[in-house]
Amino acid sequence: SRRRTIQRHQALDYKGKYLVSSSIPFDFTFVCPHEIIAFSDHVEEFRKINCEVVALLDGQSLLPSRLDQHFPEKEGGLGNMNIPLLADKTCKIFRDYGVLKEDEGIPFRGLFIIDDKGRLRQMTINDLPVGRSVDETLRLVQAFQYTDKHGEVCPANWKPGGDTMKPDPKGSKDYFSKH
Structure with missing residues (x-):
């Protein structure tokens, strides 16, 4: 019991x-x-x-x-x-x-x-x-933790291991040029 x-x-x-x-x-x-x-x-x-x-x-x-x-x-x-x-x-x-x-x-x-x-x-x-959604909630926690640790930002639909971008004009241009 x-x-x-x-x-x-x-x-x-x-x-x-x-x-x-x-x-x-x-x-x-x-x-x-x-x-x-x-x-x-x-x-x-x-x-x-x-x-x-x-x-x-x-x-x-x-x-x-x-x-x-x-x-x-x-x-x-x-x-x-x-x-x-x-x-x-x-x-x-x-x-x-x-x-x-x-x-x-x-x-x-x-x-x-x-x-x-x-x-x-x-x-x-x-x-x-x-x-x-449990999966989306888990993804969001992972994204917040990643940004806290690395100081980068996570784009839409980011998943662990995916590309991120630096939060500045050059960093975002680098990201957008690849995606």
Whole structure:
């Protein structure tokens, strides 16, 4: 039998690491469990590059019923989770990040990349019926880390190992002359 634990998390828990945080809008409608499972299944790829992943739910969520071992993934349950599921009981975080749909008291599908210094580097907000891309999120974290380390910029659709450009007129001309 799996053991579930409830722990208090705070920003300091992620100090010195990148953090991907996604807001989950409902009590697990159709897209929600799929997104959480997708990020959970790929969390080791994020951890290899010093990045943690969390899912942020409102405090009223019916989440415990989806964590029950008798509610398998094939039926919309979550199975074994590899990422923390955090509760924003007062919706303060949702409100602070601008993803709270005030008239309904639920968050949009927000996704936030926070760097190892605690700075917000990327934010996307999807309307409720469309899920987010794990692959694109991983690529963005890798791109931010590359630019931090090398001082160059990553062009559209850049992937690790791809060409980058120096952030000056000559450097960009060199890049564009090759592409």
